[in-house]
Amino acid sequence: MSSIAGTLAYPISSFILISAFYMQGQEFIRPMIRGQLIQSLLIAAVSFIVGFSENNIDFIILGIFIVFLRGALVTYFLEKGVPSKKVYFYEKKVDVAYLLLVDLIFIVIAVFLIYSIVFSSISIKSLIGNNGILVFPLTLFFQGLFLIASRRTTFAQIIGYVEEENALVLFALFLLPIPIIIEASVFMDVLALVVISSIVVIEKSTHERVEELIG
Amino acid sequence: MSPGLFLVILTLFVPVVAFLFYFAGLKAANIAGGVINTSIAVLLYFFRPPVGLFFVDFTTWVFIMMVTAISLLSSFYATRYFKGSKMGIKEETFYLLMALFTTSMLFSLVINNYGLMWVGIEATTISSALLLITDKTETSLEATWRYLVIVSAGVTFAFFSIILIYYSLGTLEVSSVLAITAGTKSTPILKIAVAIALIGFGTKVGVFPVHTWLPDAHSEAPSPVSAMFSGVLLPTALYVLYRIFEIDPLRSLYVWFGVISVVAASIFLGYQTRYKRMFAYSTMENMNLALIGFASGGIAGITGALLLLISHSFGKAGAFYSSGNVLKATGKKGIEDINGLWNSMPMTSGSMLLSSLAVTGTPPFGTFFGEFLILYNLLTLHYYIQFVIVLFFLMTAFISVNLNVSKMIFRGESDYSEPDRVMPLISMVSSVMPIVIGIIFLVMTIEMV
Numbered sequence: 001m002s003s004i005a006g007t008l009a010y011p012i013s014s015f016i017l018i019s020a021f022y023m024q025g026q027e028f029i030r031p032m033i034r035g036q037l038i039q040s041l042l043i044a045a046v047s048f049i050v051g052f053s054e055n056n057i058d059f060i061i062l063g064i065f066i067v068f069l070r071g072a073l074v075t076y077f078l079e080k081g082v083p084s085k086k087v088y089f090y091e092k093k094v095d096v097a098y099l100l101l102v103d104l105i106f107i108v109i110a111v112f113l114i115y116s117i118v119f120s121s122i123s124i125k126s127l128i129g130n131n132g133i134l135v136f137p138l139t140l141f142f143q144g145l146f147l148i149a150s151r152r153t154t155f156a157q158i159i160g161y162v163e164e165e166n167a168l169v170l171f172a173l174f175l176l177p178i179p180i181i182i183e184a185s186v187f188m189d190v191l192a193l194v195v196i197s198s199i200v201v202i203e204k205s206t207h208e209r210v211e212e213l214i215g
Numbered sequence: 216m217s218p219g220l221f222l223v224i225l226t227l228f229v230p231v232v233a234f235l236f237y238f239a240g241l242k243a244a245n246i247a248g249g250v251i252n253t254s255i256a257v258l259l260y261f262f263r264p265p266v267g268l269f270f271v272d273f274t275t276w277v278f279i280m281m282v283t284a285i286s287l288l289s290s291f292y293a294t295r296y297f298k299g300s301k302m303g304i305k306e307e308t309f310y311l312l313m314a315l316f317t318t319s320m321l322f323s324l325v326i327n328n329y330g331l332m333w334v335g336i337e338a339t340t341i342s343s344a345l346l347l348i349t350d351k352t353e354t355s356l357e358a359t360w361r362y363l364v365i366v367s368a369g370v371t372f373a374f375f376s377i378i379l380i381y382y383s384l385g386t387l388e389v390s391s392v393l394a395i396t397a398g399t400k401s402t403p404i405l406k407i408a409v410a411i412a413l414i415g416f417g418t419k420v421g422v423f424p425v426h427t428w429l430p431d432a433h434s435e436a437p438s439p440v441s442a443m444f445s446g447v448l449l450p451t452a453l454y455v456l457y458r459i460f461e462i463d464p465l466r467s468l469y470v471w472f473g474v475i476s477v478v479a480a481s482i483f484l485g486y487q488t489r490y491k492r493m494f495a496y497s498t499m500e501n502m503n504l505a506l507i508g509f510a511s512g513g514i515a516g517i518t519g520a521l522l523l524l525i526s527h528s529f530g531k532a533g534a535f536y537s538s539g540n541v542l543k544a545t546g547k548k549g550i551e552d553i554n555g556l557w558n559s560m561p562m563t564s565g566s567m568l569l570s571s572l573a574v575t576g577t578p579p580f581g582t583f584f585g586e587f588l589i590l591y592n593l594l595t596l597h598y599y600i601q602f603v604i605v606l607f608f609l610m611t612a613f614i615s616v617n618l619n620v621s622k623m624i625f626r627g628e629s630d631y632s633e634p635d636r637v638m639p640l641i642s643m644v645s646s647v648m649p650i651v652i653g654i655i656f657l658v659m660t661i662e663m664v
Contacts, residue, residue, distance in 0.1 A: 124382070124404065141372075148364055157364055164371045172378050184334065184374060191341055191367060 005053035009046060009174075013136035016042045016170070020143040020163060024103050025096050029155045033078045036159045040070040043166050043173075050173050059173070066169070074162060078155060103146050110142045111135060126174045133174050141167035219264035223271065223325050226255045226279070230286070230314035230321075237310055245310055246294070249287030252317075256283040266390045270327035277521045278324050278454050281528045285446040286317040292536050292641045293439040295634075296543070303351025315342040316443065320451045329387040332455045333370070333377050336419060339448060340366050346440045347432055358428075358435035365428040366419055373415025376459060379408035389458055396462050405463040412459040413472060419452035420506065421499040423476035430483070433495030434548075438539025441491060442645075445498040445535060446528035453502055453524070457509045469510030470593075474601045476503035481608035484615045489548045490541070493619055494534045497574050500612050501527045501582070507605065508589040516592040522656060523585025526649040530573030530582060533646030537567035540642060541623070543634040550619050554627035562639035564624045566646040571620040573649035575613040581652035 016039055023035035044066040051059030115135070126133050144163030151157060165188045233248020256279045263271050271279070290313060302309065319342055323335030340363065347359040381387050383404045384395055396405070418425040429449075433441050460469060480500035487493040501523065508520030540563040547553055556564040576586040586609065593602040633639050 145368060148368060154360065157360075161364065161367055161371075164368060168371055168374050168378075171375065175378060175382055184330065188337070188371070191337060 005049050008049055009133060012042055012046055012049070013133065013170070016046075016166070017136060017139055017143070020140055020147075021100070021103075023159060023163070024143065024147055024150075025100055027096060029082055029153065030079075032156060032159050033075060033082075036078075036162050037071055037075045039163065039166055040066055040074070043169055044071065046170065046173055062169070062173075070162065070165070078158065082155065099150055103143070103150070106146055107139055107142045111138050114138060124175070134171065137167045137171035137174065140164075140170060143167075217265055218262040219259065219271070220267075220269070222255050222259050222262055223264045223269050226252055226259070226283070227318055227321055227325070229255065230317040234311050234314040238307055242294075245290045245313070246287070248314075249283070249290045253280075253283040253287050256280050264325075266327065268327060269325045270389045271325055274457075274517070274521065275324055275454070277525055278450060279321065281450060281525055282317065282320050282324065282447045285443060285528050285532050286313070288532055288536075288641060288645055289313070289439040289443050292442070292539070292638060293437075295638045295641075296437065296439055296539055297349075298635075303349050303355075304345065309346065309349060312342050312346050313443075316346065316448075320447060323451050324454055327389045329377050329380055329389060329392065329459065331387075332389075332458070333374055336373075336416065336452060336455055337367075337370055339451065340370065340419075343440070343444065343448065346443075347436045349437045349440065350435070352435075355435040358431035362428045362432040365425070369415055369418025369425055371415075372418075373412055376408045376411040376415055379404050379411070380459070380462065383408070393461055401463040406465060409459055409463045409465050410468060412456055413465075413469060416452055416456040416459070417472070420449055420456055421476070421480075421502045422472055422506070423479040423499075423503075426476065426479075426499055429499055430492050430495040433498065433535075434489060434492040438491075438535045438542065441495075441538070442532035442535040445495070446532040449498060449502050450505070450524050450528060453505060453509070456506070460510065464510070464512065466510055466512065470507050470598060470601055473503045473507035473510060474604055476500075477507070477605055478608050481612040481615070484612050487615075487619075488550055490550050490553070490619065490623065491535070491538050491548065493550070493616060494531065494538065494574070497534075497612065497616055498527075498531055500609075501531070501574060504586060504589060504605070504609075507601075508585070508592065511589065511592045511596055511598070513592055513595070515588045515595070519585045519588025519592060521585075522581050522588065522652070526581030526585060526652045527574060529645050529648035529652070530570050530580065533566055533570035533642050533644075533648075534574055536638065536642035536645055537563050537570055540634055540638050541567070543638070544631040550623060553623040553629075555629035556624045556631070559629045559631040560633050560639070562633060562643060566639060566642035567620055568624060569646035569650075570642070571616050573646060575616050576609060577613070579653045579657065580649040581656060582649055584653055584656050 019035050019039040019042065023032045023039075026032045026035065044063040047059050047063035047066060051057065051063060124134065141164055144160045144167060147160030147163060148157045149160075151160070168184075168188075229248050229252045233244045233251075236244035236248075256276075259271065259279060260276055263276075290310075293309070293313070297306065297309070304312075316339060319335050319338035323332050323339065326332055326335060344359055344363050347362060348355050377387065380392065383402060384392055386392060386395075413422065414425060418428075421429045433444055436444060477500050480496045480503065484493060484496040484500070487496060505520040505524050505527075508516045508523065510516075540560065541553060541556065542548065544560060544563075545553060556567070573580040573582055576582045578584075590602060590606060593599075593605070
């Protein structure tokens, strides 16, 4: 891995995390959708950098798939699914400042625990820079989980899921040229598209407590 | 091409080909496909494929048998269950998804690659999610959404485990990985991979606390789909988890998670007010007991787990088919709303009683011998605390399920009627199978001794 690639990977990964926090901080759905578009494009950029740096065509193909499927198609379906009534554009009862604070506490504790307990006992060599770069995909994963758990709208939860996928692809990108990752990534995109087209289109736009599903 | 390889490829294609015939107008093709696939599964016992693209040992074969047999029963049951009902999705779409669902489960079982196993498990989510919304009620939509979000998040997490396995060993081929790791010293990375798999794939198996989708999905799905979920989908995920567990057996961790999950399931069972939801928690209890069996290992543990799983798959399918009959006849989901089934629906009452006895491990059902072997194995491993906890909560679950089912059957009188002749017959056949399995096991054991 060239030093330029290593140098570029850190700021891009930081922007990926910033995009994740940006999405968490949004009340309205459309900025969240655009946030995930930017995040996916940044992941694709990392894939291209690793591909050119390692001279590995698989990563270039993966980057193209991410741009096309996650960047274009998933965003298109999400944008298309946003109802025209303005009331559905945002989530009521969301105290953004409070959520961001809880989010930060959750992520810091989760990542700290993983690093101090798991990573201190094993030796994992990252393709880019040192092991510290793995903190980005881990943080992104927990951020995606938190987004799913903290929001009630279908859109926000789909975006949380896409964020988890991004974390997984980023983790694999930094760790090793895993042959299955392209197929897996495409597969997850297809799953996301199925979810979007099947659930959002039939307008199950919010998820509240249902009496029959308690207990 | 070896006969075994040909049979495995055939078993993967039969459900889809059968659907094509169905689509062309041959309505009985789905059932015929199910019969053919179950027959192929029997033949696979004698003709195993060579290790290569596929990996089929005795354990895999037991799971293949379960999937093909329950798929056949569910396809047959579905033809009657949906007759005259308004479906939220087209009938053709339902059977196409059923075919893809069966194929994706079989693919996850036979493929010799952990990564593709993961893909297979994800494929089961895609194909089965839309089956859940067949009724298209507000509740079923919510249950489907929870299923998708929770299971997808869990299985995505499981991919970390796959990445770490590849990082450690440089291959994802199941046979190669097991050959490399057999007898060698375990590494911390592999331990972490196996631990992550417990949470990741455990989401689909119904391990506490990542089980929350399970009661919602099982209770809101149409009965033929609930039977598939409970009888074969969860065991398929358990099979994949077991294959990863084999890499570096973290026995204590897996056994304790299984024990805690059995405790949680038994407690949740106690206060359920809807019968399908109660059976869903019973599934969680049985899956985790099987997990304990696999994790405790040895001949007794693994035989017990396999015996429990195959008996449970028929027993629980019988329970959900019986529930479907009751729901069709009464339109009610609550335990307290159903009375006196015995005098109005004798066949369904019989199948429901038998199936509830089966899934709670009553002798001489196969589940009893499975549970006995697993508990015996815990004792031989000196897991006394786990043994006592599991035994106590199994008894609690036994009382909860059978008390509720007895109330529905024997309390008061009613004037319902069986939905038709065939549906109760299918539920009865499925409910009787665990007794047959138990007796066969008993005879074989006596002969061996």
